[in-house]
Amino acid sequence: MFSSARSFLLLAPLLLFMILFVGQGLYRAFSESLHAGDNFLENYEQLFTQGTFWSSLQISVYVAFVSTLLSLIIGLWITRTLFRLFRTDQWKLAAWFPMLIPHFVAAYIIVLFFSPSGWFSAVLESLPLAGTFPVLVNDPLYLGVIITYIWKEVPFVVLMLLPVYQEIDWRMEEVGRSLGAKGFTLFRTVEWPWAGPVTAEVFLILFVFILGAFEVPALLGVTYPAMVPVLAFEWFYQGGWSNRPLAQAMMIVLTFFSVLLSFCLLYAVQRSRRKWMKGGKSNA
Amino acid sequence: MNKWYPLLFGAASLTAGCAENNTADVETQQERDWEEIVEEAAGKEVGIYMWGGDEGINAYMDEVVAPALEEQYDISFQRYPMDTPEFLSRLMTEKEAGQQDGAADILWINGENFRNAKENELLYGSFASILPNMEEAVNTEAPYIEYDMGIEVDEMEVPWGNVQYAFQFRDEENPPETLEELFYWAEENPGEFTYPNVSNDTGNGFIRHIIHHVAEDPEEVTEFNEAWIEENGDEVWEILRSLQPSLWRNGETYPETLSQQDQLFANGEVSATLGFNEYRAESLIEQGTFPEDTQTVGLSSGSISSTHYLSMAFNTQEPEAALVAINYMLSPEAQIAKLDPSMWGEGHILDLNKLTEEEVEEIESLVGEEVVPQEEALPELDARYISWIQENWEQEVVQQR
Structure with missing residues (x-):
């Protein structure tokens, strides 16, 4: 009893902060998104019948999913192969360096290197095999955006997974080997019970972040379909603010689904963790 | 308890913000x-x-x-x-x-x-x-x-x-001088022309020129004229739709801001940029951002002031x-x-x-x-046209590919 009251007290500043800033902001967005007339959900109905919104949501989910998945795969691969090297600080710093760079700067770096008038294109043109460099910036497939996110988020994945890998009891691997496991089975039975839950959490963090981040798609995206945050910004400021309720409704919908997704994912992780712990005990 | 002081001060200053002002x-x-x-x-x-x-x-x-x-x-x-x-x-x-x-x-x-x-x-x-x-x-x-x-x-x-609206071209001996010539030039030089997103005043201004172009007489559109829009709105979009394939990136996307278009112009990805202020290129040429051979043209068919x-x-x-x-x-x-x-x-x-x-x-x-003689200046349109352009452009032009 004492400990729960104490932990609540310790949490109080954070809770207060959440209620003051996040809660208040959400409340304002929600109240602005409601329609004043008879049908108070009119803005939501209008939103869901808009093709622009659906195509925007589609491209956003696609970009967020692809970027997150590739970042996780690359990050996991780097961590697995290099975690012994990362015991020294220099290597850690080198791997985490891109995290120090703000997202919009990263986007400009991509422009510098990958745009049709950029560095790679110039190099390619100077080569005898005159091929034209593909369009990777402001392209309809959002490849420039995805490249930027991968470059920025892989170090984050490494940061999150590294402690896990350094904690793994590698004698388990030897046990596995002696029992005849190899390749993927070895990975699944030895590493995944540790790395899996963290990977799921990182997936959630990155996916939701990319879904809601503005600056990279604003710099490297296309006019149509624009990603959700870019569309929200446009609706927020355009046309004498008349589309503002629509922008707020869109952000509320996005927040709702982000929270729902977090809940489902964290619940699933909890369950599998408990199952695994229990399994360990009953075998012992 | 000491930990809580900053918070209390925060709250106090919040309420102080609402205090009466004594400015005249x-x-x-x-x-x-x-x-x-x-x-x-x-x-x-x-x-x-x-x-x-x-x-x-x-x-x-x-x-x-x-x-x-x-x-x-x-x-x-x-x-x-x-x-x-x-x-x-x-x-x-x-x-x-x-x-x-x-x-x-x-x-x-x-x-x-x-x-x-x-x-x-x-x-x-x-x-x-x-x-x-x-x-x-x-x-x-x-x-x-x-x-x-x-x-x-x-x-x-x-x-x-x-300011007057004007166009900048690079390395062009006979830059277009009317909107008709500009459309023709854009077709002849695919990928070399574009305009910024209409949420941007420069991009919006370009469309306002098309409205003037479609209207026979500036008088028709100086004041917001809904009947005129009903009748001629689609002609405006039709012109832009037919221009779209010859734009930068085949019109698949547009520069988000004027700065972005200027950057494309500076590094040679497009050969034209545009904007309010007929003298704006001069300082950019001087700084070396725009090339020496940048030429500014005001449209003799009329340019919005x-x-x-x-x-x-x-x-x-x-x-x-x-x-x-x-x-x-x-x-x-x-x-x-x-x-x-x-x-x-x-x-x-x-x-x-x-x-x-x-x-x-x-x-x-x-x-x-x-650059633009006074008699060729066109009056600025009613602000409601700006909203009309912003609300319809994406759907009527960009999505119609």
Whole structure:
């Protein structure tokens, strides 16, 4: 009893902060998104019948999913192969360096290197095999955006997974080997019970972040379909603010689904963790 | 308990923000002598919210206006670079929160944004007649004194500058001079032309030229004309749709901002850029951003002339200093310095009859040859066309590929 009251007290500043800033902001967005007339959900109905919104949501989910998945795969691969090297600080710093760079700067770096008038294109043109460099910036497939996110988020994945890998009891691997496991089975039975839950959490963090981040798609995206945050910004400021309720409704919908997704994912992780712990005990 | 003090202080300062303000309102200012206002302004700090995306404009503000105000009136002048919709939105939030101590006093504004600010009561009031320079220097006969894109000004803003829409081409011997020729040029040079997203005033301005092009007579569209839109709106979009495939990236995307298009122009991805202010390329050429062979063309088929204004925020902390600063920016001295193409280089709003001979000579030597002769200038459209363009362009043009 004492400990729960104490932990609540310790949490109080954070809770207060959440209620003051996040809660208040959400409340304002929600109240602005409601329609004043008879049908108070009119803005939501209008939103869901808009093709622009659906195509925007589609491209956003696609970009967020692809970027997150590739970042996780690359990050996991780097961590697995290099975690012994990362015991020294220099290597850690080198791997985490891109995290120090703000997202919009990263986007400009991509422009510098990958745009049709950029560095790679110039190099390619100077080569005898005159091929034209593909369009990777402001392209309809959002490849420039995805490249930027991968470059920025892989170090984050490494940061999150590294402690896990350094904690793994590698004698388990030897046990596995002696029992005849190899390749993927070895990975699944030895590493995944540790790395899996963290990977799921990182997936959630990155996916939701990319879904809601503005600056990279604003710099490297296309006019149509624009990603959700870019569309929200446009609706927020355009046309004498008349589309503002629509922008707020869109952000509320996005927040709702982000929270729902977090809940489902964290619940699933909890369950599998408990199952695994229990399994360990009953075998012992 | 000590840990909680900062929080309590935070809460206290929040409530203090709502306290009564004791700055003078516009009626009080109107009854005062100008000398009294100038005296009151001395030693104060005044800030302006303005778009900060042009090096030349920033240089003019920092190197001409700020030092002059410091020297002549003992006012320290602060520039807050911010996009117009953003600072309006900020003022709106401040109004809703009842916050009377705004960060900035002066606003750089026009058209749609002015309407928005006026309708939401974000402005200080009708202050134009307080400024001596309105009488002594500014051309008060001009139509833009009374109406800003079809919106009644009501003395709530004063004109600051006048610009023409113009196009820049690189390495082009015979640049197009009418819209017809421009469409033809774009087809002949696929991928070399584009215009910014219409949420941007420059991109929007390009579409407004098409509206003028479709309308036989500028008179038809100067005021918002819904019947005309009904009948001719689709022709406007049809022109843009047929232009789309020959644009940069086959019209799959458009530059999000004018800066982005300028960048594409500077590094040679496109061969044309455009924008309000017929002299804007000069300082960019001088800095080496634009190539030497950049050529500016005003359309002989007509080019929109646009006026931009200075206004004051409802929650200005130093109204006296703001009035003095605005008055200075309308003075012949400041207006002539603004003509210098090596800095800003844009049109003045002075009445030549009110100036001394030397001042007139100086203006003539700076302005030189007109890119767009006055008789080819087209009137700016009613602000409601801007909204119409913003609301329909994406659906009618971009999505119709």
